[in-house]
Amino acid sequence: MQYAGGAGLPVGADAIAFGRELLRQGRRGLHAVFHCNTQQTNLLAAAGALDRLECGFSGLEGFGFANGLRRAVESGQLLLEDYSNLAMPLRFLGGALNWPFVPTTSCIGSDIQAVSAFAPDEVPARSKIPAVRDPFGGREIGALSPLRPDLAAIHVTLADPRGNGIVIGSEWSRFELSRAARRVVLVADHIVDTDCMRQFPNLVRIPDVVVEAVVWWPFSAWPAASPGVHDADEAHMKLMNEALATAEGTERYLADYVYSYEDLSAYLALIxxxxxxxxxxxxxxxxxxPYRQWFLPPERVEALTAANAASASAGQAEGVPA
Structure with a gap:
């Protein structure tokens, strides 16, 4: 499966909790597509869940290089295909618009174009960013392959029960990704009444029509930050990256912070x-x-979740896809 995460910068607003759940469910062999690496891909790579990864940035900014990702790549367990931070959203845009390819001047003439982890014996790489000719001006440019991930888990600050989402802070490519992915799951810090979306329709960057499901999971970006909601947990960012540097440290981290909880309450207790x-x-x-008056209280969100689960179960019992 090609799986994409939606993040704003390597240290902010990624649904890292969704990556933890992928590991809890034993997912393996994932082809990950991230605009930039975050602690989610660092964790997934360290735990051996990824076979391939395409991204535009692979560090953790002030917290150093991603040790789990480094270890997976250097051991040969993971193939890492790198692009620029412009090329990745262009590829999502191409997928969203159903283009056959995306014309680009980004990466042209660089090692990013010349070298491909997916075709290591092909130097210069002919299939990664092949040359095409501009039919109007005649100059030679590059062609990026569009991205259409099977699933995208996108962190949003606010979501309503219908699946409309508002992002506070750096958006990066979450807008394009939400249109490119075949299925989209929103992971939200807060669930709000739909009246909030009606009050601020211009801020609804992800509409319900493209969303498969909504998950309420406070601190889903932890230990990274969610602007307006919480800061980064710097101590845990360092602890996590240090642990993922070794196989033994990774096993301890998985035991303590991935497999040790069964529900949201236990997850929050870890923090x-x-x-x-x-x-x-x-x-x-x-x-x-401006949005607090529309926040749904936890008991209301839990009631909605239970009602939805009951409806899905009834539909499956009747042979209707959930």
Whole structure:
């Protein structure tokens, strides 16, 4: 399966909790497509869940290089195909618009164009970013392959039960990815009443028509940040990356922070009440002030989730796809 994550920068707003759940369910052999590497791909790579990865950036910014990703690539377990941070959203845009290829001047003449991890014996690589001729001006440019992931798990700040999503902070390529992926799951910090989306229709960057499912999972970006909701847990960012540097450390991390919880309450207990309050005391909290009146309380969200699960079960019992 080709799986994509939607993130704003390597240290912010990625649905890292979704990657943890992929591991909890024993998923393997994934072909990951990320605009930039995050702690999610760092974890998935370290745990051996990825066979292939395409991304535009592979570090963790101030927290150093992604040790789990480095180890997986250097051992030969994972093939890493790199593009520029412009090429990746262009490829998502091409998938969204159903283009056969995307004309580009990005990466042309560089090793990114010349070398392919997916075709290591082909130098220069002819199939990664092949040359095409501009039919109007006649100059030679490149052709990027469009991306149409099977599944995208996209972190959003706010979602309503219908699947409309609002992103606070750096959007990066979440807009294009939501249209390119065959199935989209929104992982939201807060569930809001649909009246919120009606009040701010211009901010609904991901509409319900392209969304398969909505998951309410507070601190789903932890230990990275979610602007307006919580800051990055710098201590855990360092602990996590140090642990993923070795197979032994990865096993300990998986045992302590992936396989050790069964529900949201237990997940939040891993973070800790005091730590969560400290992280939520963020200087960007004012960004959510216009929307707070529409926040659905946890008990309402849980009731909606239970009702939806019951409806899905009834539909399956009657032979109707959920």
């Amino acid at each position: 800790g009440d005091d730590n969560a309050r400290r992280l939520a005391d963020t200087a960007t909290a004012f960004l959510l002030d």
